[in-house]
Amino acid sequence: MRAHIDLDRCQGYGNCVLEADVFDIDDSTGQAYVRVADIPAELADDVRRSESSCPAHAIRVED
Template sequence: MKVFVDQDLCISCGLCIDTCPSVFDWNDDGKAHAIVDEVPADAEDDAREALESCPSEAIKEE
């Protein structure tokens, strides 16, 4: 599973980082971004929850 954060849609709410800190973190622009190329198997459920919970639908699965 691969995910990315659409920087144009991200509203910097931090929900994804709270939900799945092993995959998402803040970038230098104060927006969330994926910090891994491939989501580790043990983090896939949390990453999917972050994707589905994103209020601006900024998280996309590749």
């Protein structure tokens, strides 16, 4: 599983950071980024929650 952030859509709300250890906010841009290239199975539910909770719909998750 992999996650991608669309930086054209990301507004830096931070909802993704609250849900999963996979995401963080870049201090210089204020936008989210993916910290983990290959997401482990035990974080799959958290990552899906992050995807659905992003108000800007900037997260895309691929299995």
